[in-house]
Amino acid sequence: MPPQADCHISIEKLDAIAAAAAGSDDAPTGAGRRAIRVTFQDLNYVVTNSANRKAKLSLLTGVSGALLPGELSALLGPSGSGKTTLLDVLAGRKTVGQVQGSILFGGRPPSQTFLRRYTGYVEQFDTLLSNLTPCEMLSYTAAMKNPRSESQAAQQARVETIITQLMLTSCRDVIIGNVLERGISGGQAKRVNIGLALVTNPRILFLDECTSGLDSYSANEVMSVVKSLVPTGITVCTTIHSPTPYAFALLDRITILLRGRVVYWGLNGDHSLRYFQQACPDAVPMGSTHSMQSASEWIVDLTTKADRDGRALEFASLYEKSSQRQENEALLAAQLADSGPVSATTLAELGVKRATATPFWFGILQLLKHRGLKDLRDPAWLLPRIMDKLIVALLIMTLYWGIGDDLSSVNANNISAVLFMWAILPGFSASSYVPAIVLERGLFVRERSDGLYRTITYLCFKLAEEVFLALLISLPFSCLVFFPLQMQGSWALFWAVYFLTTIIGIALAYFIAALAPNMDAANAAVPAYVVTLLFFVGMLIRQDDMPSYWGWYLYIDFLHFAWGALVINQYEGKGTTVYGGREVLEFYNLDGRSRWALLGYESLFFIAFFTLAWLALAFKRHQKR
Numbered sequence: 001m002p003p004q005a006d007c008h009i010s011i012e013k014l015d016a017i018a019a020a021a022a023g024s025d026d027a028p029t030g031a032g033r034r035a036i037r038v039t040f041q042d043l044n045y046v047v048t049n050s051a052n053r054k055a056k057l058s059l060l061t062g063v064s065g066a067l068l069p070g071e072l073s074a075l076l077g078p079s080g081s082g083k084t085t086l087l088d089v090l091a092g093r094k095t096v097g098q099v100q101g102s103i104l105f106g107g108r109p110p111s112q113t114f115l116r117r118y119t120g121y122v123e124q125f126d127t128l129l130s131n132l133t134p135c136e137m138l139s140y141t142a143a144m145k146n147p148r149s150e151s152q153a154a155q156q157a158r159v160e161t162i163i164t165q166l167m168l169t170s171c172r173d174v175i176i177g178n179v180l181e182r183g184i185s186g187g188q189a190k191r192v193n194i195g196l197a198l199v200t201n202p203r204i205l206f207l208d209e210c211t212s213g214l215d216s217y218s219a220n221e222v223m224s225v226v227k228s229l230v231p232t233g234i235t236v237c238t239t240i241h242s243p244t245p246y247a248f249a250l251l252d253r254i255t256i257l258l259r260g261r262v263v264y265w266g267l268n269g270d271h272s273l274r275y276f277q278q279a280c281p282d283a284v285p286m287g288s289t290h291s292m293q294s295a296s297e298w299i300v301d302l303t304t305k306a307d308r309d310g311r312a313l314e315f316a317s318l319y320e321k322s323s324q325r326q327e328n329e330a331l332l333a334a335q336l337a338d339s340g341p342v343s344a345t346t347l348a349e350l351g352v353k354r355a356t357a358t359p360f361w362f363g364i365l366q367l368l369k370h371r372g373l374k375d376l377r378d379p380a381w382l383l384p385r386i387m388d389k390l391i392v393a394l395l396i397m398t399l400y401w402g403i404g405d406d407l408s409s410v411n412a413n414n415i416s417a418v419l420f421m422w423a424i425l426p427g428f429s430a431s432s433y434v435p436a437i438v439l440e441r442g443l444f445v446r447e448r449s450d451g452l453y454r455t456i457t458y459l460c461f462k463l464a465e466e467v468f469l470a471l472l473i474s475l476p477f478s479c480l481v482f483f484p485l486q487m488q489g490s491w492a493l494f495w496a497v498y499f500l501t502t503i504i505g506i507a508l509a510y511f512i513a514a515l516a517p518n519m520d521a522a523n524a525a526v527p528a529y530v531v532t533l534l535f536f537v538g539m540l541i542r543q544d545d546m547p548s549y550w551g552w553y554l555y556i557d558f559l560h561f562a563w564g565a566l567v568i569n570q571y572e573g574k575g576t577t578v579y580g581g582r583e584v585l586e587f588y589n590l591d592g593r594s595r596w597a598l599l600g601y602e603s604l605f606f607i608a609f610f611t612l613a614w615l616a617l618a619f620k621r622h623q624k625r
């Protein structure tokens, strides 16, 4: 049984609400909250044609309309008609191309900061954290998006209200899951996404294909929930590809697009049906293909067929000349001429200066609390970071047991080899940190666009949790190797080299992951780069034996400084019967150098890779839209 149409509001009642809204840009709505009105006129959007980079392509042409308070607005049209494009343009989410025309929120042009802070955007594809529950995901987003002045109790109360409002009570504490680990259903995931957009009480909610991929029952549930938001003072606009008859009946005002042009904008229901029946008298009558055909199906079929038959321009021109268009022009002109009073709250929101509500340090603390602690308890996160290092530490311990105090020339090769392995292995294990960035790319882009945090906050959080774990595991693992092998010199330096090389590897992996187009490319690039570093460590070929044209590479090889510091630590000040530690250091061109200075030099690589990772995350756009 489909969900009860308990949120149906009659067209007449909505007309009354819209009429009341027309006098003010801050129209009061059912729940006493003020909804905002969005008007757009003569929108054109042009991009470089991806099939022919020399040509321009117009994706929207002369699009006008409005999203009115108290109404559920929808953008309809066949695939490729420009629905998502128009939604993105209205929400200010286009990163490429040129937009022309006027878009006004509450009668004023909105800033990017306002759009990030006070509008909600629900993407077509879910961007959720699989190891959190819906309640945890909502609480985390609420903590990140709402001002610090708001109490935790108030935030939690809002989360609970959203859970009830979005009918998520039954899955409140179920893990979200992913393709490998079963969690909540697709319809529930879609509603969690809507909830994320709602936690900050947005003034406008944009939804892209919020029913795609759902069975009709779940699609109807989602649409009921969306409809129920309208009376709470949120201006709602959704794109919808093929609405079920029930979902179609919930829409108040629809815009139908064909090839980026409007072929209808107006009230839904009888009004839209009458328009198409009058505009297209030669169309196959409704119900003639099958007796159960609904009005929505008939309109969708009619416009899709027109698109397929190459009649998009003809339909757009019919609308241009129609009385419907004239009425719409008058409606828009009246609204633009009399934008009415704007409340102080709306004015303050429109003038907002920061896209994020929380400061840098508070954002990091919240990320660590809501996501970091969860990761540290998640075996799927922990094991790939620990097991490879543990296995290698045990192997080194058992294979090289007790060789560290034999400083004879016969043993020099073994010692420099084990130090070589100890220095390079943390660099090699850097690949295991690639998924942390690549798999989360969609989530990161969405959360940054939503104003949850800035790039630097996200990067510092990701590094902080990795560095914390690296610190925890490097201490026992370095003991497992240093003492059983009876290595010489300082344990602190032995550990510090391992720890530092691990975190340089993490920053390197983050940089490459942020640049690489996908996981395969990043996974191939990290070891390929690290292999080039091995040749210049100074052990496989001595520094003195390197051709001069390759000598420079050694200075940008952090593993060279790691290994050099370890060799000096082992041999400095030691004498042997055959030759002294000094001769070993001379052999490797390390005599007279300070192990701590080499360590300090190596630490500069962390700063360099951190900066590169930050720049790549901030400026490399993988998702052009």
Ligand SMILES: Nc1ncnc2c1ncn2[C@@H]1O[C@H](COP(=O)(O)OP(=O)(O)OP(=O)(O)O)[C@@H](O)[C@H]1O
Pocket (backbone or CB within 6 Å): 047, 048, 049, 050, 051, 057, 059, 077, 078, 079, 080, 081, 082, 083, 084, 085, 086, 239, 241
């Ligand atoms: N740079 C580009 N070069 C060529 N075509 C482009 C470019 N950018 C977008 N398009 C095309 O513009 C059209 C509009 O895309 P949009 O995503 O808005 O359609 P849509 O109506 O939302 O479709 P769907 O229902 O399938 O999501 C599509 O045909 C898309 O392929």
